[in-house]
Amino acid sequence: MLTSIAKKELEKQQYRIIGNHSAVKICHWTKSMIRGNQGCYKLKFYGIMSNQCLQMTTSLSCANQCVFCWRDYKAPVSKEWKWRIDDPELILTESLKMHHQLMKGFNNKSQSYKLSNRVKHVALSLTGEPIAYPKINEIIGIFNREGISTFLVTNAQYPEKIKNLKPVTQLYISLDAPNKKLLKEIDKPLFKDFWSRLNKSLEYLSGKKQRNCIRLTLIKNLNMLEPEKYAELIKKGNPDFIEVKAYMHMGASQENLDKSSMPNHKEILEFSEKLNQFLPDYGLVSEHTSSRVVLLAKNKFKINGKWHTWIDFQKYNQLVNNNGEFSTEDYLKQTPIKFIDL
Structure with a gap:
């Protein structure tokens, strides 16, 4: 999938390539917490x-070439899968191995570091389009078996993959524009029917019984407009949660956008409030100022006056491995009061 030059460039940036098409990298926030x-x-x-x-x-x-993408190399793009398919067990084993090797550089003998030796969560969102992997359901099943929660992000260009996806702990759809014209300008999709693919993906998202979220990445002077149109699309997807997040001026995106394109947190909060006016079934819950992101949740998550946006991961693992039917409400957990600030 990668040229030797691209692979070397990624490795300089502390990526580790797994097999033919996968990769891992230590997140900034993982380092921060350690x-x-x-x-x-x-x-x-x-x-x-x-x-x-x-x-x-x-x-x-x-299948997209988004203007806000931060990847610092010429990323492979394709509508169809063209590569040899790696075994999901191999991907998991090698990913954990490389993750732990990278983590050794942050060993400060703290309790936080010691706990990091036991991976409990996976964010399938590093780069590319994870859901395009032909054996995505198999690797999700392996993560479930190992007691690792799954947070999967998709750009909504593979609706049938979303339809057929097995339960994940939380499924994300990226919604990058409120209308067709702007989505084409921002995401630069390879699929000509990109708009219908997005709408079909939202339709399938609405039928998911487990936790799901729509994420907006807002770019100043570009897609911070028409909150009512965003709301129409969000209603179609009927997500449990909405994350309104600022574009961050970093990596290759600096070649496409000016630093002035990056909204400050106050602007993100103001847009979230405008959006909320068109979504009466949702409430503003919390914010993370360092990440410039605001969380909205369905009002049903406010039980007896208290928000329950946290996840009972132990309960989720039990439910998903029992192979029976279950829903979002079955693995809720009350959000600590100290994390509610809106």
Whole structure:
């Protein structure tokens, strides 16, 4: 999938390539928590321990060439899978091996580091399009078996993959524009029917019984407009959660966008409030100022006046491995009061 030059460039950036099409890299927030500093917004919003999280992808390739993408190399792009398919057991084993090798460089003998030796979460969002991996359901099943929660992000260009996806702990769809014209400009999709693919993906998302989220990446003077149109698309997807996040001026995106394209946190909060006006079934829950992100959740997650956006990971593992039917409500956990600040 990668040229030798691209692979070397990625390795300089502390990526580790797994087999033919996968990769891992230590997340900034994993390092931060091990050093005794704050964790990722997913800790604040959902209860993920950042020091126990594996950041990876099962496909370096993508069907979009988004202007805000931070990847610092000419990323492989393709509509169809063209590569030899690696065994999911191999991907998991090698990913954990490489993750732990990279983590050795941060060994400060702290309790946080010691706990990091037991990976409990995987963020399938490092780069590319993880859901395009032909054996995505198999590797999800292996993560479930190993008691590793799964947070999978997709750009909504493979609706049938979403339809047929087995339960994941939390499924994300990226929604990068409120209308067709702007989505084409921002995502630069390879598929000509990109808009219908997005809408079909939202339709399938609405039928998922487990936790799901729509994420907006906002770019100043580009897609921070038409909150009512975003709301229409969000209603179609009917997600449990909405993350409104700022574009970050870093990596290759600096070649496409100016630093002025990066909204500050106040602007993200203001847009979230405008969006919320068109989504009465949702409420503003929390914010993570360092990441410039705001969380909205369905009002049903406010039980007896208290938000329950955190995840009972032990309960989820029991439910998913019993192979029976279950829903979002079955593995809720009350969000600690100290993490509710909106």
